[in-house]
Amino acid sequence: xxxxxxxxxxxxxxxxxxxxxxxxxxxxxxxxxxxxxxxxxxxxxxxxxxxxxxxxxxxxxxxxxxxxxxxxxxxxxxxxxx
Numbered sequence: 001x002x003x004x005x006x007x008x009x010x011x012x013x014x015x016x017x018x019x020x021x022x023x024x025x026x027x028x029x030x031x032x033x034x035x036x037x038x039x040x041x042x043x044x045x046x047x048x049x050x051x052x053x054x055x056x057x058x059x060x061x062x063x064x065x066x067x068x069x070x071x072x073x074x075x076x077x078x079x080x081x082x
């Protein structure tokens with residue numbers, strides 16, 4: 001994996017430590033924005049890995065909230081591209 005991507009993932013993981021569902025959204029958007037500023041794009045597999053890391057140790061309700069937040073963000077990004 002690209003060292004720059006790995007560094008962004010580590011930063012996001014550190015920032016999400018102890019955070020719950022709604023607190024994760026700004027961190028995820030910051031990760032995406034920061035990656036974009038550095039012309040870094042994550043593959044679907046890399047995004048899945050990031051999400052699994054974010055969900056690690058979370059309750060089922062928190063995992064569901066993360067999934068909901070990701071789906072909302074994906075929907076917003078699709079609308080933005082159109």
